[in-house]
Amino acid sequence: MPDASAEVDLQPLVARAKAGDEDAFGEVVKAHYPKVYGVIYRMVQNAEDAKELTQIAWVKAWQRLASFEGNSKFSTWMYRLAVNTAMDFLRSRKRRGETVYLDEITDAEAAKHDALQTPQAAPEEEMRRDEIRTTFHKALEDLTPEHRQTLMLREVEGLSYKEIADVMKCRMGTVMSRIFYARKQIQEKLRDLK
Numbered sequence: 001m002p003d004a005s006a007e008v009d010l011q012p013l014v015a016r017a018k019a020g021d022e023d024a025f026g027e028v029v030k031a032h033y034p035k036v037y038g039v040i041y042r043m044v045q046n047a048e049d050a051k052e053l054t055q056i057a058w059v060k061a062w063q064r065l066a067s068f069e070g071n072s073k074f075s076t077w078m079y080r081l082a083v084n085t086a087m088d089f090l091r092s093r094k095r096r097g098e099t100v101y102l103d104e105i106t107d108a109e110a111a112k113h114d115a116l117q118t119p120q121a122a123p124e125e126e127m128r129r130d131e132i133r134t135t136f137h138k139a140l141e142d143l144t145p146e147h148r149q150t151l152m153l154r155e156v157e158g159l160s161y162k163e164i165a166d167v168m169k170c171r172m173g174t175v176m177s178r179i180f181y182a183r184k185q186i187q188e189k190l191r192d193l194k
Contacts (some may be wrong), residue, residue, distance in 0.1 A: 014074050018065050025065070029058055032075060035157070036082045042152040043086040043145060057085040073164055079159075081168040083149060090145045121161040132190070139189035143182050150175055 008029055016024035034055060041050035060081050068077050140148055150168060153159045154175075159167065164175045 002045075010074060011070075014065075014068070014070075016070065017062075025062060028074070030115040032078055035075070036078060039079055039082050039149075039153070039157065040086045042156065043083070043149050044089060045141070049089065053085050053089055054082070057082045060085065076163055076166045079153070079157075080169065083167055086149075087145060135189055135192075136186065142189075143185060147178045147182040147185075150178040154179055 010028055013024045013027050013031075017028055029030070037050055037054045040053045040057065041047065042051060043048050057078075061078060062149075064081070068074065143151070146168070150164055153164045153167060154161075161172045161175045165172045168175065
């Protein structure tokens with residue numbers, strides 16, 4: 001999420017965009033696009049779907065911009081739109097019975113991971129890291145979309161419990177419960193690797 005000073009700097013752009021200024025809206029999109037894409041990608045775990053859903057979320061934002069009252073930060077409002085767009089997609093995919101396989105979603109991440117490996121790492125150590133990474137991704141995949149997204153908003157995006165509650169449209173206690181449950185599930189899966 002952009003820092004507070006960046007959010008303040010965007011307020012005039014958001015106001016101009018609300019008045020119909022497409023160029024101002026383009027600047028807002030540029031400022032927030034990477035974070036919105038990241039939120040959606042972590043939910044759907046597919047780059048092509050995430051790109052398409054990010055575009056859909058920004059179209060919705062443009063269409064609904066007049067409803068943004070400024071009671072929360074624009075980024076919180078936009079995250080809510082992004083999360084809802086991704087959740088709608090995941091629900092429809094579940095109704096259609098589609099499945100995402102781990103090997104489809106980790107190729108790019110595996111390439112990044114391999115690039116970070118030191119050449120002198122022992123083969124056993126590389127295998128262990130791969131096993132941990134695979135187990136971790138599988139544990140994330142096994143979480144419900146709500147639990148996974150709540151955990152990602154906290155751990156990756158660094159949102160406060162209140163901000164997550166605003167984005168997810170739930171109580172702070174629910175956010176805390178989801179994070180606790182998600183962490184516990186992941187720890188249980190990783191425990192077997194010790």
